[in-house]
Amino acid sequence: MSEQTSPERRRRVRAEARRSVSAILDAAIRVLGERPQASMEEIAAAAGLSRQTVYAHFPSRDALVAAVFQRMTDDAIAAMDAADLDEGPAPAALLRLLDAGWRTIQRFPMLQVDTGSADPDLHGPVVDRLLRLIERGQRSGEFDAQASPGWLIAATIALGHAAGAEAAAGRMSADDAAAALRASILRVYGARPPTR
Template sequence: MPSTASPAPRPRRADAERSRAAVLDAATALLAERPDAGMRDIAAAAGVTRQTVYAHFASRDALVGAVTERVTGEAVAAMDEAGLEEGPAAEALTRLQDIGWRLFRRNPVVIQAGTDPVRGGSSETLHEPVDARLTRLVERGQRDGEFDPAPPAAWLVAVVTALGHAAGHEVAAGRMSADEGAAALRTATLRALGAPPPVPGDAPSPS
């Protein structure tokens, strides 16, 4: 009896893959400089027609989502290289947040997409890798006596995430500078976790 299974999808042509990559590269670079850039601007930066951009991404939101996914992947890779399992949990958490702020400064469109400088993604799928790392950090800090052991770790992660949203939106709205937002987030986070506040001048710059 002949098989009724659907044939495997044909691989995307190499030129189409290159074209999509060029669009995504151009969008990532251009949206970092001009978060309000439109599809026509992105097409021009990529050296393709607007129709070509739409052939790869059905809408601007879809393209921004792809940029956000790429940036999130880069952030997660940077977090894995930052030694979050090493040293005091509070210091590791500061390193994690500094990575988020560097991401924010280079890619403000991520904030406009409804994300924040701590979590970095606009969907639960994108949030998960960062949330997992943040949860491990909080649990380690609680075990080691650095953070308040009473609240569930999931609650503390939710609080830290909400603080990241608040700080990111204040900076995006122009009510705080990036440095002010980073410092406020760091202090508020440590207070929420029941850890001592940072000593002025000891915290690294998010630049």
């Protein structure tokens, strides 16, 4: 077996490719969050890689943007799953979900700047978790059973984006926007604030 095709060399090449992809996605998240129309060349420069390397992993800007949104969605889902949404009172779980989402928005400002580029299917896992929580809260009487779950989901997403936009525009501090979001969502759901 030659040095060119050895298993060790293939492992090194794959590891280098993973590092390149990670650097590209990190740079794309940062650069596109600041300048949504940034070019592939700008992203490559921010990643410390050549434009050719970026195109080797992502054949188009659309493919790169799709990968960026997939990474952000995966991060949001992991944060929601870590929030133990099936545990404790539904209003407390709802606030944990909102906090997890807020941290994701703060970590990835691109979610506020360029939400139109995301594949609508990426919202599916997030919506599924929220729906499960809404149904649990409605069954237990902790959320308004007369409110349509679809409406509650739409209101949650819209209010989350509104809070993020207010904070991003500097009209509210991030802490004030997060507090307003939490209070507004509890009212929309017909839920009492959990006691500490």
